[in-house]
Amino acid sequence: MSKRNFAGAPVISSAGLVEGNLEDDMEVTMLGAGQEVGRSCCVIKYKGRTIVCDSGVHPAFSGMAALPFLDELDWSTVDAILITHFHLDHAASLTYVMEKTNFKEGNGVVYMSHPTKAVYRYLMSDFVRVSTAGTDDKLFSEEEMLASWNSIIGFDFEQEILLPPSATSNTAVRFTSFAAGHVLGACMFLIEIAGTRVLYTGDYSTEEDRHLVPAKVPAWEKKPDVMICESTYGVQSHEPRLEKEAQFTTLVHNIIRRGGRVLLPVFALGRAQEILLILDEYWSEHPELHHIPIFFVSSLAIKCMDVYRQYIHTMSPNVRDKFSRGINPFDFKGKNSFIRPLDRGISKLNDKGPCVVMASPGFLTNGVSRELLEKWAPDPRNGLIITGYSVEGVMARTIMNEPTEIQALQGGAKILRRLSVDYISFSAHVDYTQNAKFIDEVMPAHLILVHGEANNMSRLRSALKTKFAERKDDIQIYTPRNVETVKLKFRGERMAKALGSLALTTPTPSSHLSGLLVSKDFTYTFLAPSDLRDFTGLSTSIIMQRQRLTVGVSWDLVRWHLRGMYGKIEEGRDAEGTPTMRVMQAVDIKAAGKFELAIEWVGSVTNDMVADSVIALVLGVDGSPASVKKTSSGPGSHCSHRHPHAEPSPPPADLPKADEAEATTSTPKEAETELDLLPSRLDRLIAFLDSYFGQVELIRPEDIVASPSPAAPSPPPAAAAADMEVDAGAEIDPNPLEPAEKAEQELAEAAEEEQTKERLEKEERIRKPRVPVIRVRLDDYVADVVVESLSVTSTHEPLQRRVESVIQLALAIVTPLSGGETNFTLDDVEKAKRAKRTEEPIPEEKEEVEEKAE
Ligand SMILES: [Zn+2]
Numbered sequence: 001m002s003k004r005n006f007a008g009a010p011v012i013s014s015a016g017l018v019e020g021n022l023e024d025d026m027e028v029t030m031l032g033a034g035q036e037v038g039r040s041c042c043v044i045k046y047k048g049r050t051i052v053c054d055s056g057v058h059p060a061f062s063g064m065a066a067l068p069f070l071d072e073l074d075w076s077t078v079d080a081i082l083i084t085h086f087h088l089d090h091a092a093s094l095t096y097v098m099e100k101t102n103f104k105e106g107n108g109v110v111y112m113s114h115p116t117k118a119v120y121r122y123l124m125s126d127f128v129r130v131s132t133a134g135t136d137d138k139l140f141s142e143e144e145m146l147a148s149w150n151s152i153i154g155f156d157f158e159q160e161i162l163l164p165p166s167a168t169s170n171t172a173v174r175f176t177s178f179a180a181g182h183v184l185g186a187c188m189f190l191i192e193i194a195g196t197r198v199l200y201t202g203d204y205s206t207e208e209d210r211h212l213v214p215a216k217v218p219a220w221e222k223k224p225d226v227m228i229c230e231s232t233y234g235v236q237s238h239e240p241r242l243e244k245e246a247q248f249t250t251l252v253h254n255i256i257r258r259g260g261r262v263l264l265p266v267f268a269l270g271r272a273q274e275i276l277l278i279l280d281e282y283w284s285e286h287p288e289l290h291h292i293p294i295f296f297v298s299s300l301a302i303k304c305m306d307v308y309r310q311y312i313h314t315m316s317p318n319v320r321d322k323f324s325r326g327i328n329p330f331d332f333k334g335k336n337s338f339i340r341p342l343d344r345g346i347s348k349l350n351d352k353g354p355c356v357v358m359a360s361p362g363f364l365t366n367g368v369s370r371e372l373l374e375k376w377a378p379d380p381r382n383g384l385i386i387t388g389y390s391v392e393g394v395m396a397r398t399i400m401n402e403p404t405e406i407q408a409l410q411g412g413a414k415i416l417r418r419l420s421v422d423y424i425s426f427s428a429h430v431d432y433t434q435n436a437k438f439i440d441e442v443m444p445a446h447l448i449l450v451h452g453e454a455n456n457m458s459r460l461r462s463a464l465k466t467k468f469a470e471r472k473d474d475i476q477i478y479t480p481r482n483v484e485t486v487k488l489k490f491r492g493e494r495m496a497k498a499l500g501s502l503a504l505t506t507p508t509p510s511s512h513l514s515g516l517l518v519s520k521d522f523t524y525t526f527l528a529p530s531d532l533r534d535f536t537g538l539s540t541s542i543i544m545q546r547q548r549l550t551v552g553v554s555w556d557l558v559r560w561h562l563r564g565m566y567g568k569i570e571e572g573r574d575a576e577g578t579p580t581m582r583v584m585q586a587v588d589i590k591a592a593g594k595f596e597l598a599i600e601w602v603g604s605v606t607n608d609m610v611a612d613s614v615i616a617l618v619l620g621v622d623g624s625p626a627s628v629k630k631t632s633s634g635p636g637s638h639c640s641h642r643h644p645h646a647e648p649s650p651p652p653a654d655l656p657k658a659d660e661a662e663a664t665t666s667t668p669k670e671a672e673t674e675l676d677l678l679p680s681r682l683d684r685l686i687a688f689l690d691s692y693f694g695q696v697e698l699i700r701p702e703d704i705v706a707s708p709s710p711a712a713p714s715p716p717p718a719a720a721a722a723d724m725e726v727d728a729g730a731e732i733d734p735n736p737l738e739p740a741e742k743a744e745q746e747l748a749e750a751a752e753e754e755q756t757k758e759r760l761e762k763e764e765r766i767r768k769p770r771v772p773v774i775r776v777r778l779d780d781y782v783a784d785v786v787v788e789s790l791s792v793t794s795t796h797e798p799l800q801r802r803v804e805s806v807i808q809l810a811l812a813i814v815t816p817l818s819g820g821e822t823n824f825t826l827d828d829v830e831k832a833k834r835a836k837r838t839e840e841p842i843p844e845e846k847e848e849v850e851e852k853a854e
Pocket residue numbers: 085087090182203
């Protein structure tokens with residue numbers, strides 16, 4: 001059967017399916033970076049779709065402990081993982097998720113920007129190497145990382161990406177990335193799920209920078225409903241960039257002047273590149289420093305310099321301008337550069353005299369930076385400058401309290417700390433002022449703070465609440481802990497543009513419009529079905545419905561019932577010459593084979609309903625009281641063979657194929673005349689009375705001749721039916737009733753009217769009806785309904801009244817009865833008989849009839 005439609009207009013999405021409930025809650029759960037910095041992993045669930053932003057590790061932990069709370073999510077349900085940038089706290093657990101959870105069992109796709117994807121590969125190789133050195137707690141192998149890396153999809157900034165429908169939901173999801181500053185390739189995501197917009201900032205910076213484009217509030221047509229925002233610096237403020245840079249270069253210069261070595265622990269990628277550019281520039285302006293080497297010890301950074309060179313077009317105007325003048329600011333091997341990259345650890349590092357060494361990791365937890373710290377710590381001429389944000393629990397954070405000793409990583413010996421420790425934040429995260437300004441410009445209804453320590457976060461929340469208290473548009477601020485779900489409610493309001501013919505007239509309040517509501521991607525249009533192709537590009541197609549039914553009844557009985565139900569039936573033949581009846585100009589009934597009907601229609605809401613009723617009617621034909629009356633004469637009493645004149649007339653030429661519709665003898669020429677409806681009326685009336693009284697038969701004066709007295713125990717109904725079968729033969733007589741006979745009957749009727757209310761006369765009339773009557777029996781009583789007048793005669797007053805009221809009821813509720821003429825004519829009786837005669841109860845009997853005819 002055709003797809004059923006719905007109470008309201010169906011919403012057709014781009015995938016052709018119907019969208020779900022518009023009132024679901026959105027659920028945002030942090031599996032990491034909830035009231036902490038590290039292992040960012042944000043799960044957004046809405047309308048059957050699940051999007052995960054970032055999948056990092058916690059830098060203060062190692063092994064499994066560093067992972068986000070991955071077990072809180074069924075990863076096979078994830079539609080997409082979006083990675084904001086390559087930092088380990090945003091990307092390093094991705095391989096684990098892709099290779100060691102059930103993510104692979106679903107259809108989820110991982111996206112990151114092209115530069116992020118390029119850097120991620122090197123960074124993760126390094127991560128595998130560093131994190132597995134001397135430990136059994138290895139999360140994954142390099143092979144696993146590379147295998148999953150291949151399936152990551154890269155994108156360009158501001159490229160809009162539409163997610164494919166999932167197995168369980170076709171809710172439209174798209175996302176767009178915008179430059180977030182911070183590091184090369186870092187972006188924030190505007191994610192739109194079923195029209196609700198979420199901005200996930202990731203780490204971001206709005207500050208001018210030597211090589212990156214700062215984050216800006218995009219010029220979107222509709223602001224986000226939800227903003228999930230980093231809060232690393234809480235309510236702290238950064239110093240102005242130029243002052244900060246001057247402070248930094250002065251500090252470096254001072255350490256060198258006192259004969260010391262400068263240790264700059266950095267992350268290989270990100271701020272390191274910015275600091276290299278600052279130092280390179282400062283050195284070029286200070287010839288007295290030219291003999292002081294700047295080492296950059298990072299094989300990873302050196303590998304990634306190619307990526308930086310490759311993506312210069314995504315960087316700041318400053319870098320692009322230099323590049324256009326033939327200067328590659330990331331070509332540190334060039335003659336003009338003061339930077340000396342070292343990719344083989346510190347074995348080649350000449351630190352006999354003053355020098356500057358940039359080395360990773362930034363947290364001083366292990367590796368080259370830690371090694372140099374332990375080596376240089378006892379010499380007070382040396383200096384350590386922390387340039388980035390450090391999470392709690394790492395050496396870079398501990399040493400800022402200037403302890404007198406530090407612990408050696410190997411062996412745990414105490415090392416005297418005499419080197420100077422300074423902190424100048426080059427962190428590419430927004431400070432309070434920048435963050436508040438950005439939030440103010442976005443002004444979402446819901447703000448979820450993440451990627452911040454609990455204290456920083458709650459201070460930021462209070463500060464923002466105070467700042468926005470005066471505003472009329474309310475902002476809800478949430479600071480969820482890990483695994484704590486924030487539920488957000490949205491109103492299901494949607495705008496639909498009316499197009500085409502529906503838009504010709506301006507609707508007035510409370511007027512009703514009907515049409516198709518089409519949801520294509522993220523817009524709704526409302527239009528007339530005929531405009532679908534022109535305005536949406538969707539093509540319409542016609543669905544032909546076809547049902548084949550096996551029926552044990554003849555074509556004519558089907559026709560008879562269809563007319564009774566639907567009135568006028570169009571008849572003809574289809575293209576293949578199959579006899580066809582068309583109901584309500586919508587549904588074709590075809591004689592498909594012996595006792596087989598094909599019902600065909602063009603699928604639509606109304607046509608489907610008509611077809612359903614036709615099918616129900618056809619399937620019910622066998623059990624219909626009227627059919628029984630018309631077809632069954634009871635075994636032994638079927639007596640057409642006893643009356644040679646009862647043989648059916650040859651089927652007319654335009655009837656169903658003779659072999660398929662034996663003994664069909666209705667006269668198709670009359671098929672479309674108004675009169676043709678009339679037999680249906682009489683039969684419907686008989687069926688109606690039958691349903692009330694159980695024993696109803698049509699009796700004509702001539703039937704009475706051979707019958708026993710009806711006043712005495714009446715003949716069984718079967719016999720009466722048999723009589724009708726017998727008499728049906730009269731129908732083939734071209735002149736069934738002579739005008740003289742009609743006149744006689746009219747006279748007789750007039751005479752009867754004169755002899756009213758005389759019981760004897762009534763009995764006589766019942767005994768010998770002179771006009772066709774419908775005889776109703778109830779227990780021992782009899783009532784006759786005169787076919788022509790519908791007047792009722794009975795010797796039993798209560799039965800008479802009952803029959804009269806049932807007839808009134810029939811006239812009132814059975815449409816074909818009440819429509820047109822109320823009464824029947826004698827022709828109707830003939831038609832009814834004709835209809836009856838043409839019914840063939842069972843094939844065997846039919847054949848018997850034919851044998852007799854031969
Ligand atoms: Zn970051």
